[in-house]
Amino acid sequence: MKLYCLSGHPTLPCNVLKFKSTTIMLDCGLDMTSTLNFLPLPLVQSPRLSNLPGWSLKDGNAFLDKELKECSGHVFVDSVPEFCLPETELIDLSTVDVILISNYHCMMALPYITEHTGFTGTVYATEPSVQIGRLLMEELVNFIERVPKAQSASLWKNKDIQRLLPSPLKDAVEVSTWRRCYTMQEVNSALSKIQLVGYSQKIELFGAVQVTPLSSGYALGSSNWIIQSHYEKVSYVSGSSLLTTHPQPMDQASLKNSDVLILTGLTQIPTANPDSMVGEFCSNLSQTVRNGGNVLVPCYPSGVIYDLLECLYQYIDSAGLSSIPFYFISPVANSSLEFSQIFAEWLCHNKQTKVYLPEPPFPHAELIQTNKLKHYPSIHGDFSNDFRQPCVVFTGHPSLRFGDVVHFMELWGKSSLNTVIFTEPDFSYLEALAPYQPLAMKCIYCPIDTRLNFIQVSKLLKEVQPLHVVCPEQYTQPPPAQSHRIDLMIDCQPPAMSYRRAEVLALPFKRRYEKIEIMPELADSLVPMEIKPGVSLATVSAVLHTKDNKHILQPPPRPAQPTGGKKRKRASDDIPDCKVLKPLLSGSIPVEQFVQTLEKHGFSDIKVEDTAKGHIVLLQEAETLIQIEEDSTHIICDNDEMLRVRLRDLVLKFLQKF
């Protein structure tokens, strides 16, 4: 069993597991941190951005000044932003049989894989993952396509040139494989390859392996996966949460007894407590608004935003914010809000019980009804008419490189009354802000990452007791910035096996057994004998049938009746098939009893001689000699088949067959 690691990003994994005869891709994450190296795509022409000076080498050579721009000491690529794809060369991706998706954030590279690698398999994901994943992709495509950029920089990617660039461009990995965003057509085609699954559904892959999604508690429809045969079990844990937010709680019990547990998608901010972050978020928000400033919340259109809106729903009136407009701007804002209300089955118990009343499970329905929350597809159109300040705006993209958020950064960045509050943990907020510097606006960092932290992980591992843990290398050492915090790493026994991008791991796993079905007729014919108390044995001679990776044992066929004399027998018909094995024998032969038996069966003139290792029984009349030792018997006789068979059967009476 092997694991091919195609992504180096621990929370946006992409691994391929070869297990028995199947090739299974686990998640399809897209590393979008690459976009931080690019200039933002403004919705409205921005004189500031377009007037940034070109970058030149120390020696004054300015041949890159069309591609690279400088802003407050940082260098950015002035081009359509590009993404860092999973490794596509490590393994032939056309051989992948299935792709298992654990949550909507971990499927963003799907169109690259399903549309451009010769992939012909099936993708499995839950309905919310697919629907919300579609929204995320739609938003991404929309953000990038609606501001067409003529320039596509490629000179800087040249290895010899990249060496000369300042950090972080110099250190960016695999830049030659970075790709532009996919199209909606590719998204639709990729999504059409998905088959919907429900939690605890057992899905058979080619009769060899069974895969099952389990609730992981992190997002709507988010799942961990069990990949198992009858004797081996691999758990794939990706993006799980033990906190009570809106999704169904995590199913931990089903992860028990795993041979290997692959652990990815832990919290990216292990030192931040999500609850206190939410508190800080609310207080910063209300303070800014009270002072007459605006609040910008760069966010994804689904996920934590539901929880934030729910918090605000409870907070707005008590904080005296009921007259402040909340705007949610995204091409998929409406869809996201609507979809969240129809996935009752995937929600936590409290929300589920609401639909029995029947009421919408999320209170943002009420915020919309009472006009406190308004949503728009973009800043153009209706929004410009309704726009009132001070206000709170939720919009994407959290990288601050594209989407409506770019406009608000340009609009509000110059005033210290305004605040931008970062809640999404996927991008370093300092890097995100770099092309907007210098900024007067207040910047608050309240990352809310509900995924497992290291304390929860160690508790989980104690609980489910996997034989081996496999995880990204980042989890086996403390974070680089906090190297003294040895509590911020995975601690388990035996130590976790770690992987990095483009590595192939041989998983410590020895398969010993396979399931086989004994047909009832065969089972009836078996004669068990008790060898030890509680242990019985039966020798089995049967015909093996294998179809679709399922094995069946059927009774051996009855010996064919001799067919009349008409057909001429060929000599070869008589030759026995040497592959018909006789059972093995065990036991020993007590000489005295054996001799008695011989006598009883009409043998006379029997002589017994002792030897160093046993005895020799001589049947003088028949010129036959039987050597009997502890673990062997040797019958030496003339070519008298009748006699030999008689002796054989008498010997066999004393032995056990296996």
Next chain:
Amino acid sequence: MPEIRVTPLGAGQDVGRSCILVSIAGKNVMLDCGMHMGFSDDRRFPDFSYITRSGRLTDFLDCVIISHFHLDHCGALPYFSEMVGYDGPIYMTQPTQAICPILLEDYRKIAVDKKGEANFFTSQMIKDCMKKVVAVHLHQTVQVDDELEIKAYYAGHVLGAAMFQIKVGSESVVYTGDYNMTPDRHLGAAWIDKCRPNLLITESTYATTIRDSKRCRERDFLKKVHETVERGGKVLIPVFALGRAQELCILLETFWERMDLKAPIYFSTGLTEKANHYYKLFIPWTNQKIRKTFVQRNMFEFKHIKAFDRAFADSPGPMVVFATPGMLHAGQSLQIFRKWAGNEKNMGTVGHKILSGQRKLEMEGRQVLEVKMQVEYMSFSAHADAKGIMQLVGQAEPENVLLVHGEAKKMEFLKQKIEQEFRVSCYMPANGETVTLPTSPSIPVGISLGLLKREMAQGLLPDAKKPRLLHGTLIMKDSNFRLVSSEQALKELGLAEHQLRFTCRVHLHDTRKEQETAVRVYSHLKSVLKDHCVQHLPDGSVTVESILIQAAAHSEDPGTKVLLVSWTYQDEELGSYLTSLLKKGLPQAS
């Protein structure tokens, strides 16, 4: 001999009171727990005393499964769980769990408040009963206990309707509940995979009907409604609050929009308004089209259909009213019917007596109501027709089929058809009658991978038209069964192998030297045993596979050579064959 036993307590050769007991591999499951619309005495509920004479139901039943929220499938549930007494798990889908208590409460109200029945289940009992419910999701495998598992499949029919697979080891039963094989305006079609159950228990409401296309029926319905409204008449459509009502609402709503009609459509208030809310929240259970477009427009937010107020019934001019209940035996639909029946301009649907052609009805208080309005009967109920049932049987590929929820005569016809077409046995037990099916489950064991791979590798060899035998030892320890090679079995048990060897002396007349005899033996065997490995070793001996043949001089007769043929018990057949072959002598050298 293991067996599957099925006993309908209701819905055996009958429609209504669905309740079927299934015993499979020692587990007992009750499928549905319905009431009978046709009775108001003891017969309206299944006879639960049949299940067990002594002891509690909870001890006997492993679980109860409810297929959908119609009362003929769940109406007896609070009586069963709270009054007879059952505390085990009750499984149903989430929409069923949401809607079923509302229908039960409605049923209770009519029975107790309107009809004044005593000894009926109470509101509290409905609540307590629902606490025992466990929601199942589509395709989720629910482990009832270590051995018994159930799985729900989409059934169409009504919101949240499901078919259930009940499985223990390799034995399984599928129960369809009510289902619909053609998608309609708000629900999708039933679907099941090729799960090959031992038994498929299917409803057979429309066992003999191949229904005309739905489109025709809909067109007919719209035409009649339209005509009535055009001539200024009122249309009364008695419906049950949930199910077909939403289907017809969508139908009228789209028609009104297309034709730009202005006559008001009303939906009797209360339950039904709430019902539409459920449909809005359970969008994933509706059909593809509604799921795809619900963001732009939720199909259950009707523009033309408004809540009904009692006073509207007396307003002049045309209107369409959906009113409950569907049987026109009480409530709002009956009230409106009384008001409108006298006018021949109006139109109504359904109603048992009216349907049978009776035009004068005796109402309570000896009032006689003359029915002048036009009466139409239109069935939109979403059951599979004969074609659909055959289709489902084809999908699931069961070993046996059992019919419930239909009339005996019609079942008879369908039974024959199924037996002919699929060559499987088909049963149609009456209530209280038990069908027993013997099963022969195979026994799963673990085979050591070494043994399996060895066998499979040999199975790949081109020779074998003859079936090859796998030989191994089955080790049974507690409930752990493992099939291993004999060598491994010996090793595991700490036993030594006992080697049994034979050496036979074969006398040959041959004056040549031993070495030459050996060469002759070699070439002879080589020519006869083409498929075997025959070798001539440097020391002069000949081997056939692992059998050793040595030539020696005879101690007394120089014209005779002795061949010593030696083999182990494992090569018994070949060794025995070789000695008899060599005994016949060698062919003369040419």
